[in-house]
Amino acid sequence: MRAAIWTPRLKPQTNGLQTQPGSTHRTCDHTRVIDLHAHSTCSDGRLTPTALVARAAEAGVTTFALTDHDTVDGLDEARTAADTHGMTFINGVEISVTWQRRTLHVVGLAFDSRNPSLANGLATLQQARRDRAARIAAKIEKLGVTDALPRAQAMAGDGQITRPHFARLLIEDGICRDNNQAFKKHLRPGRDAHAAIEWAALESAIGWLHAAGGIAVLAHPFGYGFSGAWRQRAIAAFAAAGGDALEICTGTTDRQQEVTAARDAAQHGLVGSVGSDFHAPEQFWLGLGRLRALPGDMNAVWHDARFKV
Ligand SMILES: [Zn+2]
Numbered sequence: 001m002r003a004a005i006w007t008p009r010l011k012p013q014t015n016g017l018q019t020q021p022g023s024t025h026r027t028c029d030h031t032r033v034i035d036l037h038a039h040s041t042c043s044d045g046r047l048t049p050t051a052l053v054a055r056a057a058e059a060g061v062t063t064f065a066l067t068d069h070d071t072v073d074g075l076d077e078a079r080t081a082a083d084t085h086g087m088t089f090i091n092g093v094e095i096s097v098t099w100q101r102r103t104l105h106v107v108g109l110a111f112d113s114r115n116p117s118l119a120n121g122l123a124t125l126q127q128a129r130r131d132r133a134a135r136i137a138a139k140i141e142k143l144g145v146t147d148a149l150p151r152a153q154a155m156a157g158d159g160q161i162t163r164p165h166f167a168r169l170l171i172e173d174g175i176c177r178d179n180n181q182a183f184k185k186h187l188r189p190g191r192d193a194h195a196a197i198e199w200a201a202l203e204s205a206i207g208w209l210h211a212a213g214g215i216a217v218l219a220h221p222f223g224y225g226f227s228g229a230w231r232q233r234a235i236a237a238f239a240a241a242g243g244d245a246l247e248i249c250t251g252t253t254d255r256q257q258e259v260t261a262a263r264d265a266a267q268h269g270l271v272g273s274v275g276s277d278f279h280a281p282e283q284f285w286l287g288l289g290r291l292r293a294l295p296g297d298m299n300a301v302w303h304d305a306r307f308k309v
Contacts (some may be wrong), residue, residue, distance in 0.1 A: 034302060035289040036065040036090065037107055037219065037247065037275020041159045042074035043094075046280035049074035052288075053081035053089075055281070061289035063302065065092030065109055067275070069160065070125040072113040090307070093118075094219060095208070096125060096199035102226075104218065104234060106205045107247065107275065110307045111214025121200060121208040128197055133161040135195035136187070140166055143186065143193065145173045163187050202241045210242065215306050217245040217273045221264065222257050232264060239268035245301040248294055251276035251286035255295075262295040271299040 039045030040052045047055060049066060056064050064087055066078040075091050082089035091113050097104040111118060137148035145166075152165040167182035170193075176182040186193040200208075206216040218238040221231050235246060246265040248258050249272075265272055272294040276286055294300055301307060 032062045032088075032302075033060050033289045034063040034274055035061050035276050035278070035291065036063075036092065036109060036217075036273050036301070037067050037094070037250070038065070038278040038288060039068055039094075040066055040074045040078070041157065042066075042071055043068035043160050044162050044279060045159075046282070049078035050081040052278075053078050053085060053087065056288045057082075057085035057087055059288040059290070061087065063088040063090065064288075065090040065107075065275070067092035067094045067107050067109075069094050070096055070122050070129065071160075072118075072122065075113050091214070093122070095122070095205040097202050097205050098197075098199040099202050099234065099237060102224065102230075102234075103199060104202065104224065104238070105220065106202070106209070106238075106243070107217040107219045107273070108205075108209040108212075109215045109217060109273070109301065110304075111209055111212035113212075115208075115212030117211035118208040118214075121204060125200060128199070129160060132195045132197045136163070136166050136193055139193040139195065140170060140175075140186070143170070143175055145169045145175065166193070202237060202243075206238075206242045213306060215245060215301060215304055216243045217247055217301060218243055218270075219247045219275075220250050220253075220277060221246060221261050222253055223250070223277075235264050235268055235270070239270055243270065244304065245273045246270045247275055248272040248298070249274040249291045251278065251283075251291070255292065258292060259295050262298050265298070271301050271304065273301040 038052060040047055040049040064082060066074050068074055072093055079089045090110050093108045095106045095108060097106050134149060140148050148169055151169055152161045155165045167179045167187060170176040170182040185191060188194060209216045221235060246261055248261045262272060274291045276288055276291060278286060278288050
């Protein structure tokens with residue numbers, strides 16, 4: 001969450017769910033355990049789609065969406081794995097959006113993954129991501145890193161090259177002491193190895209998802225580091241652009257945030273979604289499917305007619 005990359009946090013955020021090891025809080029809807037936001041090696045996750053689905057099944061998840069950043073590459077593999085576990089699988093994606101010079105994430109659910117509008121839109125974002133990687137590689141080579149792009153690609157494997165890969169190169173080549181310094185001195189906006197990127201417009205991302213018969217969810221409203229006013233503006237802009245749902249319960253929200261988000265959603269006619277944003281087993285404080293139920297009598301995205309399996 002936050003940026004389009006995952007960087008390990010040293011300390012778990014306390015959201016009340018992690019105090020008891022093996023805690024079994026779950027988003028239940030009658031007998032279902034639902035998790036509609038998770039990442040695989042097709043973007044910046046640590047597990048292959050098959051391994052991720054197996055882990056979700058082990059955790060008791062019964063309705064699951066794979067939502068890699070700007071790609072649907074893992075969906076076929078994940079669906080096949082889900083079938084073997086008797087799990088309900090929902091097509092998912094997390095689209096990067098630039099709004100008011102800030103990055104927002106729009107989770108798409110239950111769309112036709114072969115729809116050409118969506119495929120073309122995602123292709124432009126993947127190209128933008130590759131261009132950015134090449135620009136950052138050129139910049140860190142000027143700082144003394146050798147063969148930056150091929151080495152970053154080797155680290156990423158089939159997944160996306162992300163800024164933490166370049167941070168690792170800066171450390172390996174002795175230019176930075178640690179990840180924190182690499183970002184602070186070189187990779188963050190305004191520093192010498194930063195490369196800006198223009199993601200999709202909010203209206204475009206929502207438009208592609210609707211063209212593909214899917215549902216648009218504004219991901220983790222508390223995950224952008226916004227003030228309350230900016231959070232409300234983002235939710236209002238998302239709703240005005242045709243968005244359908246707001247992610248209320250995530251792996252790092254506390255109940256107060258969930259209640260606040262549910263109130264914001266109701267104000268703008270958005271229904272609620274839930275998703276852990278799981279990236280890696282090292283995030284031991286964040287379990288697949290370990291999410292609270294939506295607050296009160298909030299309408300759930302899985303009751304939307306378009307939420308077809
Ligand atoms: Zn995510």
